[in-house]
Amino acid sequence: MLSLREENPLDMLRQFSVHFDGDLIENLGAAKMSIANEHGSGYISLYEILPGFTAWIYNINFCRDLVINMNFTDDRPYYFGYNVSGYQLQKFPKEVDYKKISQGQNFIIISKPNSSSEFIIPKDIAYKCCYIIINPELLKKSKIPSKIRIIQDLAESFKLENENDPFRYFGNIDARIGTYADIIIENERTDIIGRLITEGAILRMLGSQIEAHDHDSKTNNYKSSLTKSELSRITYIGDYVLNNISEKVSIDEISLHLRISPKKLQSGIRFLYGYSANEYLTRLRLEHSKELMHSTDMNISEICFAVGYQSKSYFSKIFLDTFGNSPSAYRKSYEDANLLYDISYRSLAEDSLTGKDVDEIINIARLFNPQFNITGSIVFHRNIFFQIIEGPKKEVLTLFNNICNDRRHKDVQVMWQGFKMKREFDDWVMATISDEGELKVEIQGNTKNLELSNLLGKVDKSAMDSENLWRKVRNIIKLNANESAA
Structure with a gap:
């Protein structure tokens, strides 16, 4: 069973990635987790249209039944969904039997605050589904004018008698909604063009779902005369x-x-x-x-x-x-200082580098990084550095430029860089993870349970250059940091 915490979209996808040993690629406002292993094949991707308005896309085939225990917050987000291919099962707490959400079916689920719900995606089926997740509390904070209409539509359509009770609506088979869901699922691009394709279809799909819920199916505008x-x-x-x-x-x-x-x-x-x-x-x-x-x-x-x-x-x-x-x-x-910049990179240590040299690099980082409000984590394994640094953009880029010009680092490769809303290493000035016996520095941060040596120990020297591998390391470290802060 995958116990999934309802967090920000990227952190939730990161939980999937670690659970399935997947490869997670992040872009601005979009991310994609791909697997091709003993767990299954395919991908799960997400697009953040606005803060509090996210689309999840499943296009995947699992080798075993996936049972998800979804742990909800008290924000009561709306889950709009449509199964293009395959089906899933769902039940709320205290329910004995699962409810089936069939292929081609429109569904809407609103959770009870601070509760959970179970979902099952069966094995050996081509599962294609689009979820639209709307968090009204986060959406209200946005300054974008279009969010006002979304909030109004939700308020008018879902006047729940008891705000603490869960809500579930399983609609009829609806090809109109499926037209937009199919566009969303089949679009694999996560760049600016892919986001606009997806955003347009998402807004049309959401409108169609609200109309279906309101028993208004008179519109035929979804049909296209184009091939x-x-x-x-x-x-x-x-x-x-x-x-x-x-x-x-x-x-x-x-x-x-x-x-x-x-x-x-x-x-x-x-x-x-x-x-x-x-x-x-x-x-x-x-x-x-x-x-x-x-x-x-x-x-x-x-x-x-x-x-x-x-x-x-x-x-x-x-x-x-x-x-x-x-x-x-x-x-x-x-x-703004409240918006942080993050760079994750992999570099090769200079051939003559000793454990004493690495100790000096880490100790200097711990001494000077707090002065520039920089935190993060560093891995040193088989003469390879992997580092995550976060803080104000100017200071992070200055530090990274110094690293690139440092003769002790060579073949520096950026795995990810970009802005984020919150710091993930609050108390980790520069947490260190290593199984290199010659290092004398104190292991800082809650890193002992990461078992990264098990992951890194399985690969040969050539595989250590794999971007896929270091993206997995990044996800494991960040998940652990978030759990430590919780």
């Missing part, structure tokens, strides 16, 4: 626009490139994304501008021109209308 081949071609619109992001790209030009009529192009964009063609192009440019703010030191004017706008004031206006913050305010939020 699957034509819809597939339209998904490449994002790649074309990004390749020409600084230029003005017309619908006619895109239509010619994709070999599809302008009318069908606009119809397909509306079907896939829920936007008009111009709205979609605007959203793509704005999403790319956010990525430039995260990954470069370009100023707002430079970013404005880089994404194809000639007027900074117009760019700022549509950015504010879309995301609830001006570009400068949005960027400042990521430079």
Whole structure:
């Protein structure tokens, strides 16, 4: 049984990854856990549309029945789901029998605060399912205008008699919802284009589920006159626009490139994304501008021109209308001390490095890191360093640049870097994990139960360079850090 804690989406997916010995790849606002081992084959991915609004996608086949004991918080999130392929079983506490959620069935579950629920996904079936998880408490904190409509729709549709009782709705087989769920599940991209494909389908799927719950199934707008081949071609619109992001790209030009009529192009964009063609192009440019703010030191004017706008004031206006913050305010939020930057890297130790040298590296880190509000963890195994460092972006990048220029490190490879909302190593100035007998430094942090030596001891020297391996190490360390803080 997998005992799953209801936490932030990435931490929940990390629990899956460690349980199934999976490979977890993280992107901004998206992540994907893949397995191809004795546990099964396929993937589970997530997309965070807004804080408190997340989509989970299962496209996986398990070798054994997966029994999940889901431990809920007191926030009472809504779980909207649709099984495209396969089925699952669910029951609340004190229920003797499981309820079956069939293939093609729309379902909605709201938990009792601080309770649990069991789910079973049977083995040896191609299980494809999309969950939309909405946490109203987190959603209320967002400044994005579109969240107001979501909260209103939920409040109007789900007026529960007793807020402490669990709620379960199993709807009829509904091909309309399945149309959007299938788009979400079959889209494996986690980049900016993949996120927009998924976001559009998620919003349409959620609206259809609320309509189904309200017994309003009169709309036929979900049907598309386009073939699957034509819809597939339209998904490449994002790649074309990004390749020409600084230029003005017309619908006619895109239509010619994709070999599809302008009318069908606009119809397909509306079907896939829920936007008009111009709205979609605007959203793509704005999403790319956010990525430039995260990954470069370009100023707002430079970013404005880089994404194809000639007027900074117009760019700022549509950015504010879309995301609830001006570009400068949005960027400042990521430079705020409350938002942390995280870099995980693997490096090879210089050949002549001794245990005494490693002791010195760790002791200096423990001495100076607190001055710059940096925490993290370091692994030293078979002359390989793996380190997670977190703190204010400027200080973390300065430290990492020093590491890259340090002759004692070579072949430095970044496994992940990006922003995050909370610190995962509150009391670990630089926790150390190692089974190298020559190290004399004190093992700091709650690291003794990680059993990383069992994982690392199974692999040969060549496999130590595997990014997959070090992503697993990262997940194990971070899960342990979160459990220690709980």
